[in-house]
Amino acid sequence: xxxxxxxxxxxxxxxxxxxxxxxxxxxxxxxxxxxxxxxxxxxxxxxxxxxxxxxxxxxxxxxxxxxxxxxxxxxxxxxxxxxxxxxxxxxxxxxxxxxxxxxxxxxxxxxxxxxxxxxxxxxxxxxxxxxxxxxxxxxxxxxxxxxxxxxxxxxxxxxxxxxxxxxxxxxxxxxxxxxxxxxxxxxxxxxxxxxxxxxxxxxxxxxxxxxxxxxxxxxxxxxxxxxxxxxxxxxxxxxxxxxxxxxxxxxxxxxxxxxxxxxxxxxxxxxxxxxxxxxxxxxxxxxxxxxxxxxxxxxxxxxxxxxxxxxxxxxxxxxxxxxxxxxxxxxxxxxxxxxxxxxxxxxxxxxxxxxxxxxxxxxxxxxxxxxxxxxxxxxxxxxxxxxxxxxxxxxxxxxxxxxxxxxxxxxxxxxxxxxxxxxxxxxxxxxxxxxxxxxxxxxxxxxxxxxxxxxxxxxxxxxxxxxxxxxxxxxxxxxxxxxxxxxxxxxxxxxxxxxxxxxxxxxxxxxxxxxxxxxxxxxxxxxxxxxxxxxxxxxxxxxxxxxxxxxxxxxxxxxxxxxxxxxxxxxxxxxxxxxxxxxxxxxxxxxxxxxxxxxxxxxxxxxxxxxxxxxx
Amino acid sequence: xxxxxxxxxxxxxxxxxxxxxxxxxxxxxxxxxxxxxxxxxxxxxxxxxxxxxxxxxxxxxxxxxxxxxxxxxxxxxxxxxxxxxxxxxxxxxxxxxxxxxxxxxxxxxxxxxxxxxxxxxxxxxxxxxxxxxxxxxxxxxxxxxxxxxxxxxxxxxxxxxxxxxxxxxxxxxxxxxxxxxxxxxxxxxxxxxxxxxxxxxxxxxxxxxxxxxxxxxxxxxxxxxxxxxxxxxxxxxxxxxxxxxxxxxxxxxxxxxxxxxxxxxxxxxxxxxxxxxxxxxxxxxxxxxxxxxxxxxxxxxxxxxxxxxxxxxxxxxxxxxxxxxxxxxxxxxxxxxxxxx
Numbered sequence: 001x002x003x004x005x006x007x008x009x010x011x012x013x014x015x016x017x018x019x020x021x022x023x024x025x026x027x028x029x030x031x032x033x034x035x036x037x038x039x040x041x042x043x044x045x046x047x048x049x050x051x052x053x054x055x056x057x058x059x060x061x062x063x064x065x066x067x068x069x070x071x072x073x074x075x076x077x078x079x080x081x082x083x084x085x086x087x088x089x090x091x092x093x094x095x096x097x098x099x100x101x102x103x104x105x106x107x108x109x110x111x112x113x114x115x116x117x118x119x120x121x122x123x124x125x126x127x128x129x130x131x132x133x134x135x136x137x138x139x140x141x142x143x144x145x146x147x148x149x150x151x152x153x154x155x156x157x158x159x160x161x162x163x164x165x166x167x168x169x170x171x172x173x174x175x176x177x178x179x180x181x182x183x184x185x186x187x188x189x190x191x192x193x194x195x196x197x198x199x200x201x202x203x204x205x206x207x208x209x210x211x212x213x214x215x216x217x218x219x220x221x222x223x224x225x226x227x228x229x230x231x232x233x234x235x236x237x238x239x240x241x242x243x244x245x246x247x248x249x250x251x252x253x254x255x256x257x258x259x260x261x262x263x264x265x266x267x268x269x270x271x272x273x274x275x276x277x278x279x280x281x282x283x284x285x286x287x288x289x290x291x292x293x294x295x296x297x298x299x300x301x302x303x304x305x306x307x308x309x310x311x312x313x314x315x316x317x318x319x320x321x322x323x324x325x326x327x328x329x330x331x332x333x334x335x336x337x338x339x340x341x342x343x344x345x346x347x348x349x350x351x352x353x354x355x356x357x358x359x360x361x362x363x364x365x366x367x368x369x370x371x372x373x374x375x376x377x378x379x380x381x382x383x384x385x386x387x388x389x390x391x392x393x394x395x396x397x398x399x400x401x402x403x404x405x406x407x408x409x410x411x412x413x414x415x416x417x418x419x420x421x422x423x424x425x426x427x428x429x430x431x432x433x434x435x436x437x438x439x440x441x442x443x444x445x446x447x448x449x450x451x452x453x454x455x456x457x458x459x460x461x462x463x464x465x466x467x468x469x470x471x472x473x474x475x476x477x478x479x480x481x482x483x484x485x486x487x488x489x490x491x492x493x494x495x496x497x498x499x500x501x502x503x504x505x506x507x508x509x510x511x512x513x514x515x516x517x518x519x520x521x522x523x524x525x526x527x528x529x530x531x532x533x534x535x536x537x538x539x540x541x542x543x544x545x546x547x548x549x550x551x552x553x554x555x556x557x558x559x560x561x562x563x564x565x566x567x568x569x570x571x572x573x574x575x576x577x578x579x580x581x582x583x584x585x586x587x588x589x590x591x592x593x594x595x596x597x598x599x600x601x602x603x604x605x606x607x608x609x610x611x612x613x614x615x616x
Numbered sequence: 617x618x619x620x621x622x623x624x625x626x627x628x629x630x631x632x633x634x635x636x637x638x639x640x641x642x643x644x645x646x647x648x649x650x651x652x653x654x655x656x657x658x659x660x661x662x663x664x665x666x667x668x669x670x671x672x673x674x675x676x677x678x679x680x681x682x683x684x685x686x687x688x689x690x691x692x693x694x695x696x697x698x699x700x701x702x703x704x705x706x707x708x709x710x711x712x713x714x715x716x717x718x719x720x721x722x723x724x725x726x727x728x729x730x731x732x733x734x735x736x737x738x739x740x741x742x743x744x745x746x747x748x749x750x751x752x753x754x755x756x757x758x759x760x761x762x763x764x765x766x767x768x769x770x771x772x773x774x775x776x777x778x779x780x781x782x783x784x785x786x787x788x789x790x791x792x793x794x795x796x797x798x799x800x801x802x803x804x805x806x807x808x809x810x811x812x813x814x815x816x817x818x819x820x821x822x823x824x825x826x827x828x829x830x831x832x833x834x835x836x837x838x839x840x841x842x843x844x845x846x847x848x849x850x851x852x853x854x855x856x857x858x859x860x861x862x863x864x865x866x867x868x869x870x871x872x873x874x875x876x877x878x879x880x881x882x883x884x885x886x887x888x889x890x891x892x893x894x895x896x897x898x899x900x901x902x903x904x905x906x907x908x909x910x911x912x913x914x915x916x917x918x919x920x921x922x923x924x925x926x927x928x929x930x931x932x933x934x935x936x937x938x939x940x941x942x943x944x945x946x947x948x949x950x951x952x953x954x955x956x957x
């Protein structure tokens with residue numbers, strides 16, 4: 001059937017199947033193929049915490065959503081336009097979100113009695129009025145796949161594993177995407193298993209050919225989504241974990257320091273440990289420690305000895321590191337602490353996203369223990385934010401908390417490759433051997449930054465002893481003096497607060513610099529807030545968007561800026577943490593919009609809140 | 617230990633003594649250990665700038681403040697992890713770690729296990745006084761059951777942990793024991809620990825004059841020392857006692873060490889074991905010696921079996937194999953990219 005090709009501005013596709021169905025792979029390959037055609041995109045891998053949950057169950061469903069378009073894409077999309085459901089459980093858990101009139105592709109081969117039961121269906125929903133709202137392509141993909149790969153001689157089980165590629169072939173056809181990047185990838189991945197590679201390619205081609213030749217219902221259209229008009233340059237897709245790791249490596253190079261990462265495996269932070277462990281070419285040392293505490297302590301030890309210590313974890317691990325962070329604050333050693341936030345408290349929702357560690361970042365630790373906190377807004381943004389964390393750590397001799405989250409860590413987006421040579425270096429100068437008659441004082445401070453001077457082992461003459469006990473402001477030796485403790489506490493705050501003079505002023509992302517309503521966000525809510533504000537403004541509403549990267553200290557104009565609006569709305573994937581901090585710092589009536597479902601905000605939810613605020 | 621460039625002039629005890637007033641209780645065993653360290657380092661050709669003392673929390677952990685070297689007084693139990701980081705950053709440094717029975721075996725037991733297992737090239741001195749001193753006298757993991765302390769008014773219940781057995785069980789390749797008052801014995805043990813490439817674990821029987829006075833007296837006091845200490849020398853017979861006629865024999869049937877008297881019941885010196893510090897099974901038995909009233913405690917180097925490389929060196933060997941082969945730019949620009957013009 002020669003389908004007509006309809007031009008679309010953007011589309012949201014969601015692949016859903018059993019954990020073992022290879023949906024993450026399918027999604028990421030569709031992403032590659034789409035990115036190479038120049039579309040803008042955002043992805044959302046949404047998978048269970050269990051590695052292999054029981055087959056066919058609703059809690060074992062793994063999904064991958066991609067929003068792509070010939071325009072700027074900032075979110076993963078509120079509702080899929082296309083849902084691929086590889087089994088009844090995937091249908092059950094995802095159908096409710098499919099846009100009315102959306103396209104549903106199901107593998108009827110997986111709709112067995114047993115699978116239906118496991119998903120909680122008494123009988124198959126296919127062909128029932130439940131489907132009336134959607135365009136349905138119900139195919140026995142399992143059977144089609146077996147047919148397509150039979151000449152390669154795989155066993156039944158292995159052959160069925162190719163059904164994700166069959167499905168991908170069909171969806172690539174549907175969106176007029178090229179198969180070649182996927183074929184190249186398959187041949188590379190299975191270079192040592194040629195029959196597996198050939199089978200997967202055969203399944204991919206068969207799915208594609210099916211689209212071209214089968215008598216699909218006339219209302220099933222092919223779509224084309226063009227390239228996004230964007231800044232000229234070289235692009236690639238990048239996940240948050242990749243960009244963050246590369247940013248750390250760049251930060252180390254700009255500081256002229258070796259990076260030593262101490263880390264302990266934890267979801268969703270582990271990809272950073274994995275990525276940096278594969279970067280020995282850049283001299284990066286990684287240490288998989290025995291626990292979270294050892295991970296940060298090794299990083300602190302490395303900083304003491306003149307490297308740039310970095311540690312990476314998620315909420316529960318960050319909680320374990322708090323005492324050691326206090327040591328780095330007290331000894332004033334540089335350290336980058338990366339927190340890939342996840343749902344909490346306790347083990348919480350390991351694979352789901354949340355931004356509920358803001359309090360932990362700003363207010364954690366025993367004693368008055370301030371440190372800078374910065375947050376990243378999107379996968380590509382991680383690169384710059386990681387560099388900035390390194391810069392602040394070495395310039396101010398302080399641990400820096402970098403907040404990202406599970407969504408950003410795993411999500412991918414097109415990223416214009418940076419000109420590495422254009423990055424501003426911030427080379428560290430260690431304390432030198434003192435001159436004749438002089439002695440080294442580790443707590444001698446720079447008058448502007450208040451950072452102490454960094455003397456490292458191996459250098460004669462700067463021998464010194466430091467520790468977590470309070471130190472004399474004047475000599476750096478142990479001091480239990482009351483006035484001195486007051487002075488040192490004040491100095492530690494002054495040093496961190498002074499960073500406000502070294503960071504950009506807060507800008508307004510969209511809208512006027514004062515007015516009726518401002519929506520204030522931080523972290524990965526950037527996309528949905530940005531789109532919601534855009535939509536509201538298109539409707540003629542007076543609303544602005546402010547997105548905060550520097551959470552401690554805040555940019556020095558933030559308070560005045562926010563006071564210029566009548567109302568302040570703060571959407572957060574927590575119970576209202578930034579809202580509280582803003583109220584505390586600026587005595588403004590910030591109103592919360594909270595969601596702790598483990599999922600990113602939908603544009604529509606923020607938009608309704610904006611409408612409610614404006615009309616209130 | 618590392619091959620360091622020898623200092624231009626030979627340093628003295630003064631060079632390693634910091635200007636800080638020592639604040640241990642008068643009569644504390646730590647004083648003697650400190651003096652011994654300050655005296656031994658010049659003999660080892662150590663330099664101040666390449667020497668780092670890392671400690672956790674507790675009385676013993678104040679040690680770095682009194683050494684005129686680099687020093688890092690960290691947090692409770694975590695010195696092994698901090699010391700590991702120091703070595704990862706700069707494997708050339710000579711790192712000593714000072715800890716106690718509470719810091720090293722209780723709150724920091726996990727880190728101690730792993731620093732030994734990894735064989736990080738540091739020298740670990742564990743001051744064992746069988747009590748928590750700095751927190752005012754609670755029982756520790758090495759206290760005898762029945763220890764009456766503020767937290768155990770009816771006596772402690774927990775069995776005792778043997779530090780050397782713990783170390784060997786964790787995979788330590790060097791384990792030694794000495795006594796705070798053994799001013800002639802201790803320097804030799806420090807020298808061996810320093811010379812060992814890998815994690816060297818040294819238990820120092822140390823007296824807490826305030827909270828656990830004379831806790832080691834039945835081993836260390838002059839009147840019994842010769843009968844209660846077996847001074848090990850590699851390749852030498854395990855002979856001890858005031859009359860130098862007692863020996864250690866392997867009872868093959870019981871698979872245990874036993875004390876025998878040379879010249880009695882037909883025992884000759886040939887029956888007495890010869891110390892082989894590379895024998896792990898022997899070291900394990902020697903570690904436990906002293907548990908019975910008639911047995912001496914083994915002193916000196918119980919075990920020394922260096923591996924071919926050490927942890928930080930192996931980590932850096934991996935890094936150096938790849939270093940410079942690809943730049944960050946190569947990495948970022950690799951994979952599937954596209955141009956927008």
